[in-house]
Amino acid sequence: MHMSSPSPSCTTVYQQAEIVAHEQIAEATWRIRIDCPDLARAARPGQFAMVRLANQNDPLLARPLAVYDVFGHDQVLDRWQQIPAPADCRDQKFVDFIYAVAGKFTTALTSYRPGDCVSLWGPLGNGFQTPAVNHLVLVAGGIGQTALLMLGRDFLAKVPSGHVTFCWGARHANLFGHAEDFTDHGMQVRLATLDGSKGHRGTVVDLLDNLEKEKAFQINEPPAIACCGPEGMMAAVAKWTASRSIKCQVSLETPMACGIGICFSCVAPVIDKEGNWDYRRTCIEGPIFDSQTIDWDAMI
Numbered sequence: 368m369h370m371s372s373p374s375p376s377c378t379t380v381y382q383q384a385e386i387v388a389h390e391q392i393a394e395a396t397w398r399i400r401i402d403c404p405d406l407a408r409a410a411r412p413g414q415f416a417m418v419r420l421a422n423q424n425d426p427l428l429a430r431p432l433a434v435y436d437v438f439g440h441d442q443v444l445d446r447w448q449q450i451p452a453p454a455d456c457r458d459q460k461f462v463d464f465i466y467a468v469a470g471k472f473t474t475a476l477t478s479y480r481p482g483d484c485v486s487l488w489g490p491l492g493n494g495f496q497t498p499a500v501n502h503l504v505l506v507a508g509g510i511g512q513t514a515l516l517m518l519g520r521d522f523l524a525k526v527p528s529g530h531v532t533f534c535w536g537a538r539h540a541n542l543f544g545h546a547e548d549f550t551d552h553g554m555q556v557r558l559a560t561l562d563g564s565k566g567h568r569g570t571v572v573d574l575l576d577n578l579e580k581e582k583a584f585q586i587n588e589p590p591a592i593a594c595c596g597p598e599g600m601m602a603a604v605a606k607w608t609a610s611r612s613i614k615c616q617v618s619l620e621t622p623m624a625c626g627i628g629i630c631f632s633c634v635a636p637v638i639d640k641e642g643n644w645d646y647r648r649t650c651i652e653g654p655i656f657d658s659q660t661i662d663w664d665a666m667i
């Protein structure tokens with residue numbers, strides 16, 4: 368098994384931090400805003416934090432959540448939930464997470480209110496690389512959009528002539544929450560649902576097929592893709608991009624216990640340059656990987 372020393376970023380901080388806003392935004396989907404300036408300043412697109420219920424031992428282990436967005440104090444005033452400005456903290460920064468209710472941690476978290484605290488450490492993981500292209504396609508399944516918003520926004524800031532298409536698939540319409548965050552930042556949003564209740568009836572791979580049919584991709588200027596969602600969906604996107612020689616980064620959502628390289632609960636099968644595969648810890652060597660380096664057959 369490949370080993371490298373645990374290397375949480377030197378900016379990683381462990382702290383208790385206060386919830387300042389918390390609201391259900393879609394079916395079984397909540398958005399939470401944490402007053403956490405150190406994390407807000409340090410987080411890059413695709414990084415995550417390990418989050419625990421403060422002063423609780425059940426569940427004992429923290430859970431990884433992707434940093435969805437960060438806000439300076441002034442920006443917060445005209446975005447999701449108006450927060451009154453305390454006079455003495457103009458430099459305060461906030462971190463937003465969006466989570467799907469899945470098990471013990473996320474179910475318990477829904478009962479937490481503004482003023483309650485969580486424990487968290489981060490930012491963790493390698494984060495996305497900004498691709499050197501003009502067209503970035505973000506592809507999310509289920510709750511996978513959480514890893515992608517900051518990447519799209521960063522890309523548009525760095526490549527002013529570039530454009531971003533965000534393809535988002537879900538089982539049905541009620542699972543989409545705050546899709547307007549992507550349009551607000553100048554990204555084109557395309558939705559797909561398996562039951563046809565919103566957008567295209569089908570999958571995100573159909574949305575990619577449609578973009579190709581509409582000639583949205585320039586032949587001599589291929590797009591790059593960044594993808595996050597269920598493993599089967601990411602495997603299908605990886606196959607689609609491989610057959611067209613399109614670069615694709617994926618953000619893996621393997622279960623994690625420590626987030627800093629100690630426990631090996633997060634390993635994924637990764638293929639090296641010689642074609643051999645080995646288990647790699649997604650918390651420190653990921654969660655972002657080139658989709659062609661993942662052994663998808665061993666993964667799913």
Ligand SMILES: Cc1cc2nc3c(=O)[nH]c(=O)nc-3n(C[C@H](O)[C@H](O)[C@H](O)COP(=O)(O)OP(=O)(O)OC[C@H]3O[C@@H](n4cnc5c(N)ncnc54)[C@H](O)[C@@H]3O)c2cc1C
Pocket residue numbers: 415426430431432433434464465466467468469470471472473474510513514619620621622623654
């Ligand atoms: C880098 C990263 C970023 C993430 N970002 C987000 C995010 O932004 N929003 C979000 O909602 N989720 C995110 N996740 C997923 C989230 O961490 C998990 O869903 C988390 O386990 C939920 O905790 P829970 O206690 O509520 O549910 P759990 O009790 O942990 O159960 C969650 C689901 O996973 C299954 N499960 C648990 N452990 C295992 C295992 N070892 N093997 C296979 N299946 C298992 C359970 O059956 C259940 O269906 C992220 C994961 C990673 C790795």
Ligand code: FES
Pocket residue numbers: 622623624625626627628629630631632633634648649650651
């Ligand atoms: S979560 Fe512990 S090694 Fe990755």
